Amino acid sequence: MFETLDQVETDLKQRLVRAAKDRRSPMHVPAVVTSDVDVRSMVLREFNSSAWTLRFHTDTRAPKVAAVEADPRMAVLFYDKGSKIQIRVRGKGLILRDDPLTQTAWDNGTNFARRCYMGEGPGAASDTPTSGLPAEFEGHEPTDEQLVPARENFAVLLVELAELDWLYLAHTGHVRAQFAKDEAGNWTGRWVSP
Numbered sequence: 001m002f003e004t005l006d007q008v009e010t011d012l013k014q015r016l017v018r019a020a021k022d023r024r025s026p027m028h029v030p031a032v033v034t035s036d037v038d039v040r041s042m043v044l045r046e047f048n049s050s051a052w053t054l055r056f057h058t059d060t061r062a063p064k065v066a067a068v069e070a071d072p073r074m075a076v077l078f079y080d081k082g083s084k085i086q087i088r089v090r091g092k093g094l095i096l097r098d099d100p101l102t103q104t105a106w107d108n109g110t111n112f113a114r115r116c117y118m119g120e121g122p123g124a125a126s127d128t129p130t131s132g133l134p135a136e137f138e139g140h141e142p143t144d145e146q147l148v149p150a151r152e153n154f155a156v157l158l159v160e161l162a163e164l165d166w167l168y169l170a171h172t173g174h175v176r177a178q179f180a181k182d183e184a185g186n187w188t189g190r191w192v193s194p
């Protein structure tokens, strides 16, 4: 089934492309690890298979943003139980606040999705259970005009991949491959013992 590194590379790319596009993909919400030894679930918004980048969306006030800006080393973990394939990636995180990519992502969001960026920042303390949203927008969709101030709280987290680790669990023997990018930007693969 997987006999060449090219086949594995193709599988990796196809899975990450689908993970971003298909909400039902088991890889749609991977675990995202930052250098402060913290981890959280995030929706994968895009995998760019030419640039080998992952795109996530975040609130600029979230602790993970400060962590990425202090030390950009990151890892992301995906697992597809049905296919029995794990993908681990490592790379460098970039917080893009004013990039055209960020503006496009903001413009393409629904007002309900953009509403998340209107209230208190993630991690803000409260004496009572809270969504963090201003009361008038609980259960209500804000207008474009009301959303203007929220834009500055929105950023893209781009992860530039440098290392990939692919593991396939099989009764006949697990199979594992790794790929790494060199300084010239070329990827080299190798088989490793699971």
Ligand SMILES: Cc1cc2nc3c(=O)[nH]c(=O)nc-3n(C[C@H](O)[C@H](O)[C@H](O)COP(=O)(O)O)c2cc1C
Binding pocket: 029, 038, 039, 040, 041, 042, 043, 044, 056, 057, 058, 059, 062, 063, 064, 065, 122, 123
């Ligand atoms: C299913 C699911 C999807 C999530 N998607 C995102 C997301 O796309 N972006 C994001 O910033 N947080 C997302 N979160 C919330 C994060 O897991 C996390 O609680 C929040 O971002 C604060 O993280 P931090 O304190 O590490 O910055 C999601 C949580 C769940 C359970």
